[in-house]
Every structure is written in C-alpha cells, then in structure tokens.
Amino acid sequence: MTAGAVxxxxxxxxxxxxLASIRHALAHADHLLxxxxxxxxxxxxKNPFSAAERARMLRGALREVGADLRRVTFRPLPDRFDADLWAADxxxxxxxxxGEGTPVSLVGFEKDASTAYLRWFPGWGRLPVPEVPGLNATDLRAAYFTGRPLPDGVPEAVRxxxxxxxxxxxYNRLCMEWEAVEAARAALPPGAHLHEKRWLHVEEGKVWLHTRRDPIGLGLxxxxxxxxxxxxxxxxxxEFAHPARALVAPTTAHVYREAVxxxxxxxxxxxxxxxxxPRRFHEDHHAIFMRLLAGAAASSSPG
Structure with missing residues (x-):
C-alpha cells in the first residue's frame, strides 16, 4: 500500500x-490526488466541461459505486503546452x-502519445491500472454532440x-462547433499541417485582442x-507547435511582438x-500570451 497516488x-x-482506475488506485493507495x-x-x-463540472461528475459517479470520497482530493491542472512546466505543476x-518527500505513485497505463507523461516522473512509483477496451471519451463526445445515444459505460451521475x-x-454552441470542426478536418488532406500568423501587442496596460465570430471558438x-x-x-x-494546441489540425503558430x-x-x-x-481565450492563446509576457519580463530584468 503506497501513501499517495496521483x-x-x-x-x-x-x-x-x-472509475475503474480510481477504484484500483484506492485499493493500493491511502489517498488519491x-x-x-x-x-x-x-x-x-475537446474540453467541453470545466474542472469544477468534471469534479462534480466524478464525485457523483464515485458515490454511486460506494467509493470513499474522503480519500480522494480533486485539483485543477492547467495545460502549459510545455512538458517541463506541466510536470513541475x-x-x-x-x-x-x-507533503515533500512522501512516496508517490503515478496512476495509469500507456495507451498512446497522450499518456507519454507517465515516463516524466523519475523517482515516482507506477501504479498500472487495467485497461477497459472499447471505451473512450472521444467517442462519447462524438455521440453527445451529434445527438446519438450515449455508449455503455457512462455512469448514471454523468448521464x-x-x-x-x-x-x-x-451545449448548442458546442454542437455547432463540433459540426464546424468536422467539416474543416474533412476539407484537409490526411496528415495536413497548418501555419498561422498572430500578433501580440501590449501597451499602457492593455493587450490587443480579437473576438472570434467563427463557429469554432465563437465569442472567445x-x-x-x-x-x-x-x-x-x-x-x-x-513559434508554438505543440501537437495538441489546435482543434482542427496540427498548426504551428508564428507570433510577432509588434503592433497589429x-x-x-x-x-x-x-x-x-x-x-x-484564461478560459475566455481560444485554444492555447492565453498560454502563448503568458509565455511571451514572462519571457519579456525575464529579458528586461537586471542580470
């Protein structure tokens, strides 16, 4: 039994x-983060629900199966689009x-590139969990946003x-976004990689932004x-080229620090x-904004 699992x-x-992963972790750890x-x-x-909403769904589903919620802590974790910064978080x-120095085990199994992070924590233990084949959140979202019946394996609290x-x-906005994303992807050849030009201009306590009118990211x-x-x-x-930064296709952003x-x-x-x-920004634009501001502050500070 390990003291803590993440x-x-x-x-x-x-x-x-x-849920199966959480219950497996609780069977092998005193407390789960x-x-x-x-x-x-x-x-x-891709990310329709807030951290608070997901915690609410998980708590409800765990209550249904009799899990001890006193041994579970939920915390939000931001995307950094930078492996080192994310692992540090x-x-x-x-x-x-x-607490510092407490033995910690990382929960999960490596299914694809999205779980490569399991190798980023040397010194931590590993708590492998059994895979449940044929069930993933991508297919669940596809059914949800196209009005099809939800697949089996969705807890009642989540339903x-x-x-x-x-x-x-x-929900209606996200359904329109789903349709627009699917159409945009269908218009591209397999393996397409796009580029974009963006500008970041900050002056006198203001930053220049644009509000999207496209169905993808409408109003952001x-x-x-x-x-x-x-x-x-x-x-x-x-340049910002994280493979998961854009909704439609892999896209490299070239961001210029000058007037728009x-x-x-x-x-x-x-x-x-x-x-x-941050949640008023499209895709990773707030993360880019923060990274460039931090870089400018670091370069201007006395050496």
Missing amino acids: YVGRFQPPHAAH VLLGSANLARSV VRREAAAVF VFLAQFAEKPA WELPGRVLPLGEIAAGGH PAAFPARPVPLALALRA
Missing part, C-alpha cells in the same frame, strides 16, 4: 474506465497534498449531468491574425482582465 486526466467526460487537466482552457468540443500539487448540460446554451478572444491556407508557411516570430497590422481587427483589453481570464 491520477492525471481530462475526464471529458468521466466514464467507467476512469485526481488532477483535472486542461483546467485553464475554454469550453470546446504536477509535482507541486502532489507536494501540496501529500444526469450531461442531460442537464444539454439544456444550456453552451484570440491573438489577432489568421490561419494560413494549406501549403503556405510563415516565418519568423516566436491594420488588416487584422483588434481592440484593446485591460491587461489585468486578460491575465486572469
């Missing part, structure tokens, strides 16, 4: 395989819950939450600019407001 996931939404990933990202077809959360959420305006802020046509490649600027060209509409937003509102 289970990282997006749980978008939770399903029976997630569940880190709810992508907590800083806006609602999208995981370690920091584990230390805050279990109830999803039914209630479907009555909200956010973005750094002004555009995705380039397939085959057109940008150059220069700060007149061709791209943008308006000034108070910098303090933008800093504290």
Whole structure:
C-alpha cells in the first residue's frame, strides 16, 4: 500500500474506465490526488466541461459505486503546452497534498502519445491500472454532440449531468462547433499541417485582442491574425507547435511582438482582465500570451 497516488486526466467526460482506475488506485493507495487537466482552457468540443463540472461528475459517479470520497482530493491542472512546466505543476500539487518527500505513485497505463507523461516522473512509483477496451471519451463526445445515444459505460451521475448540460446554451454552441470542426478536418488532406500568423501587442496596460465570430471558438478572444491556407508557411516570430494546441489540425503558430497590422481587427483589453481570464481565450492563446509576457519580463530584468 503506497501513501499517495496521483491520477492525471481530462475526464471529458468521466466514464467507467476512469472509475475503474480510481477504484484500483484506492485499493493500493491511502489517498488519491485526481488532477483535472486542461483546467485553464475554454469550453470546446475537446474540453467541453470545466474542472469544477468534471469534479462534480466524478464525485457523483464515485458515490454511486460506494467509493470513499474522503480519500480522494480533486485539483485543477492547467495545460502549459510545455512538458517541463506541466510536470513541475504536477509535482507541486502532489507536494501540496501529500507533503515533500512522501512516496508517490503515478496512476495509469500507456495507451498512446497522450499518456507519454507517465515516463516524466523519475523517482515516482507506477501504479498500472487495467485497461477497459472499447471505451473512450472521444467517442462519447462524438455521440453527445451529434445527438446519438450515449455508449455503455457512462455512469448514471454523468448521464444526469450531461442531460442537464444539454439544456444550456453552451451545449448548442458546442454542437455547432463540433459540426464546424468536422467539416474543416474533412476539407484537409490526411496528415495536413497548418501555419498561422498572430500578433501580440501590449501597451499602457492593455493587450490587443480579437473576438472570434467563427463557429469554432465563437465569442472567445484570440491573438489577432489568421490561419494560413494549406501549403503556405510563415516565418519568423516566436513559434508554438505543440501537437495538441489546435482543434482542427496540427498548426504551428508564428507570433510577432509588434503592433497589429491594420488588416487584422483588434481592440484593446485591460491587461489585468486578460491575465486572469484564461478560459475566455481560444485554444492555447492565453498560454502563448503568458509565455511571451514572462519571457519579456525575464529579458528586461537586471542580470
């Protein structure tokens, strides 16, 4: 029996395989820390539910199977689109819950590139969990946003939450986004990689942003600019190319720290407001914004 275990996931939404992993972890650890990933990202077809909503679904589903919730702690975990920064966040959360120096085991099994992080924690134990074949959250979201019956393996508490959420305006927006994302992907050849140009301009306590009118990310802020046509490649600027940063296809962003060209509409937003509102930004634009601001602050500080 290990003292503490850490289970990282997006749980978008939770399903029976997630519950099986949690119950397996609780059978082998005194306490489990569940880190709810992508907590800083806006609602999208990939991440439709907030960290609080996912914690609510998981608590309800765990109560249904009689799990001891006193032994489970839920914490939000932001996406950093940087492995080192993200792993440091995981370690920091584990230390805050279990204390420095407490033996910790990481829960999970390696299924694909999305779980490569299991190898990023030397010195931590591993708590492998049994795989539940044929069940994944991607297929569940596909059914949910296209009005098809949910597959087996969805806990009743999650079904109830999803039914209630479907009555909200956010659900209709996400259904439209799902259709738009699928159409955009279908228009691209297999293996397509896109480029985009973006601008970050900060001046006198304001940052220049654009509000999206496209069904994908409707109403969210973005750094002004555009995705380039397939085959057109940008150059220069700060490059951001995390494979999971864009919703439609792998996309390399080239971000320029200069005034926004007149061709791209943008308006000034108070910098303090933008800093504290990551979930109002499209895709990873807030993470880019924060990374470049931090870099500028570091380069301007006395050596």
